Amino acid sequence: MSRNDRSSGRRNNKPSGSRGDRTSGGKQSGRQGGGQRKKSYARGNAPIKKKMEKSPLSNADGIRLNKYIANSGVCSRREADMYIAAGNVTVNGETITEMGYRVKLEDDVRFDGRRLNPEKPEYILLNKPAGFFVTGNPEKGGRTVMELVSKATKAKVSPVGKLDNQAKGLLLFTNDGTLAKKLAKPKNGIRQIYQVTLDKNLSQEDMDSMKKGVYIEGSKVIITDISYIENRPHNEVGIELNSIKEHIVTRIFKSLGYEVESLDRVVFGGLTKKDLPRGRHRNLTEQEVINLGML
Structure with a gap:
């Protein structure tokens, strides 16, 4: 017998109760068969529903x-x-x-x-405008910097360090607790540059004195550099330091008899305000995050 014949023989010798017979029987049984299937289907769902109720996935x-x-x-x-x-x-x-x-x-x-933090790490840099509190809401109707970055991410980010209400400039937000802690208490501080407007001209004598360091509450604060801003009145200066103490710039000038009228942080670590308008924010690049981690 050829292969085709053998194959044909198998097809023509279906055992009793095959799919074809069941289909035929189903048609003959009519509504009774359909009713049995619905009843079986209903019984079959019961244990599935019970199993789902016990699932611990809430x-x-x-x-x-x-x-x-x-x-x-x-x-x-x-x-x-x-x-x-x-x-x-x-x-x-x-x-x-x-x-x-x-x-x-x-x-x-x-x-x-x-x-560990189960959220994806987020790093956002804001160019803070004046009139926004960094933490809390100490005055009725006062606005916080969180309003300015609320649409930047769904992650729970927090500002690193502080800036006074009327201070402007760079402020970093992150949910990376490890990096935030490192930046908040770096061994040698973190490089910061401020543009400052004073209530009166800064004398050359006071500037030279500041370059030698200023004592605040018995602790010496090292000023990396300080100079007049080119082509501006001498009450506008640039100051670079690494101290992360609160209100440190204001306290430095106040100790010498000056009041700070305007304060703008233009450099934080290796981050700058380049291409970042006031009130706007951006995500840090991967390289910027790496650089911060090396500080």
Whole structure:
């Protein structure tokens, strides 16, 4: 017998109860068969619904630990499982090795001792206008800088350092707690340049004195450079320093008998106001973030 014949033979010798017979039987059974199928379908849904009710996937239960770690940018979920099993991860001070462990956003999750942030790191630079508070809302109707960056990201970012209400200039926002802490308390300070307008001309004698350093509350503040702004009155000066103490520029001039009428931070670290109009913001480049991390 040829192959075609053998194949044909198999097709023509269907066993009893084959699909073809069931289809035929279904047509003969009519409504009764249809009614049985609906009843079976209804019974089949019951255990599925019950299973879904027991599923622990609600927001209140948080997210899986490996996803939390992956979201922080440390590694992939698969790699996170390996690190968890190896004991590299702690949650609220306790080492966790359980696969599928769930955490909440407010938990203290650390990888090799470094606290993780499950949100994508964001770095936003604002050219702050005068009249905006950096933190809090001390006066009724007062506006904060958060209004100016509210549409920049959905992440919970915070300003690094402070600027007075009437001060202008560069202000960095981030949700990267590690970098923010590093910039807030750098070993040698962070380079900052301000353009300052005083209530009167700065004398050459006072300028020379400032170049030697100024004592504020018994602590010496080193002024890297200070000079008059070219082609401007001598009450407008540029001052460079690394101190991160609050109100430091105002306090320096006040100690010498000057009042600051206008203060504009034009350089912060390696960041400048170039192509950034007043009141506008932009995201930092990858290289800028790297440079800040090296300060």
